[in-house]
Amino acid sequence: MSIFEPSSPVAAPASPHGQPEQRRILVTELPGPRSMALQQRRDRALPPGLGTTLPVFVERAGGGIIVDVDGNHLIDFASGIAVTSVGASAPAVVGRVQEQAATFTHTCFLVTEYEGYVDVADWLNEHTPGEHAKTTALFSTGAEAIENAVKIARASTGRPGVVVFDHAYHGRSLLTMAMTAKEKPYKAGFGPLATDVHRAPFPYPLRWPTGVEHATEEALAALEELLERVGAENIAAIVVEPVQGEGGFVVPTTGFLPGVQEIARGHGIVFVADEVQSGMARTGSLFASEHEGLVPDLIVTAKALAGGLPLSAVTGRAEVMAGAAPGGLGGTYAGNPLACAAALGVFEMVQTHDLVSRAQRIERVVRERLEPVVAESLAVAELRGRGAMMAVELVRPGTLDPDPEAAAAVSAACHRQGVLTLVCGTFGNVIRMLPPLVIDEDLLVEGLDVLAAALRELV
Structure with missing residues (x-):
């Protein structure tokens, strides 16, 4: 079965400590059953003003991967909103x-x-x-x-x-x-x-x-x-x-x-x-x-x-x-x-780790993988940003009218495939990419390919 689809359960690494395995693994649909049970507790305990991008509960994270309580390994394009640039469990930290x-x-x-x-x-x-x-x-x-x-x-x-x-x-x-x-x-x-x-x-x-x-x-x-x-x-x-x-x-x-x-x-x-x-x-x-x-x-x-x-x-x-x-x-x-x-x-x-150079490399890879999508899609108005702070803005084809529904759909499609993305923008029509600066390039490319496929589905 393709790694893009939920598969039979895959055992997590034996130790709960250290870096998780740096590959995308989908054990369940997202969110999985343990996350959904925890979400029910959350809904009872927390006020609705605290929003959620993806209702999965994290067991551990590091490098470019987040592991949820159901054993799914997600590619991290959020970094906790640009916080875990060195990874979420960097040994130096x-x-x-x-x-x-x-x-x-x-x-x-x-x-x-x-x-x-x-x-x-x-x-x-x-x-x-x-x-x-x-x-x-x-x-x-x-x-x-x-x-x-x-x-x-x-x-x-x-x-x-x-x-x-x-x-x-x-x-x-x-x-x-x-x-x-x-x-x-x-x-x-x-x-x-x-x-x-x-x-x-x-x-x-x-x-x-x-x-x-x-x-x-x-x-x-x-x-x-x-x-x-x-x-x-x-x-x-x-x-x-x-x-x-x-x-x-x-x-x-x-x-x-x-x-x-x-x-x-x-x-x-x-x-x-x-x-x-x-x-x-x-x-x-x-x-x-x-x-x-x-x-x-x-x-x-x-x-x-x-x-x-x-x-x-x-x-x-x-x-x-x-x-x-x-x-x-x-x-x-x-x-x-x-x-x-x-x-x-x-x-x-x-x-x-020369993270300045790594951010520059991330930008080059993002542009290599996504510029062809921008060129061919009337729904993608622009790819922009600097370094590892990159985004695509989505519009209704043939116009500059913001399309927040398309952004939500693209982000949801990425989430289903185990790639964590964030929506932003004054009009809610921008998909932003904030991978950890230490992400493996193979993971980066894999996540970008999932995003590119979701963008191509718009038209």
Whole structure:
């Protein structure tokens, strides 16, 4: 029987520890019976506001494979939404976490300090873009770090306002909800939202109304007009994703990001790069800001920073970071010692496994396997992205009308075949690919071929 179809039960590897077998195995239909039983418990215990992409329960994961409780081995094109870039059980991460857990799990860095926090800060200060003096503050989640970046910018400038962009996603907390563009499901019913947030157009190449050749100039002009209208002297920060994440993996037109940086500097506005999803080698450079030579005043990292443990950071110009008074930053769990240990393991793997080059290789393979589909299908408007942050946008054939139903159907078809994909985009019509950077190339190709077959079924 084809590996693409459910087969008779296949025994899982004997040990519950270590890397699972790196091949796709379908033992049952998805979800399997054990997952469905657990889902019934979940539905009774959890509120419906917690959504689910694929209702399977995981037993273990590592490399490019997720193993569910029914023994199915799924190819992972999600990485926990760009979190497990080094794999979900990388020895360099697991070993350091185990060692740290055996000594102490928590003290609160604001009470008694530990070296791991300083080690993480030193690495980020050294490796983020720019040669200027930098300092770093650690937090727990991406949204928390974005909020603190805004706090720091406000404290440094004495101004209240924040400028963000169309299609942006910055989080689900009160301020970051206001900064996020998409209404449903992220903001609906949760107002009133934070004020002093202003939104500017983002040059979405596929959808810029006057054509891609005009997008950079017109988007920058619109930003300048916005600043004139609200008063640039009232704006503390401009926050932008170098590659938009939830908004659809949109890479802005060339020259836009440097133009935004120049405008911010010209008005004394803090330029903040939200690299929560795009950072840590994901886009084929250590930080996506590097693709166009950006040197942000503040750069925000999270997700892949600690290989699955909750850790985020704001790294920036020392003089800007010094704007917050002692006691103004921090949190009980911010920079937890286990998460810091995990981050040091991630940093080790970025170097020893040359994950920047691996992300570049993933992009080449994705383009080789999917560009022929784009060329032949009227339902696939575009293949885009950078490195291992790639996506296809689906439309109704012959138009640019978004087709979220097609995206849902393609993703569901991949799930049935044991390939975990995610849907995103302002219009819900984008399939995103976020494989672990350590995925075996054979697995990557196999998963892409499943996706390509599902895309070809659209027309």
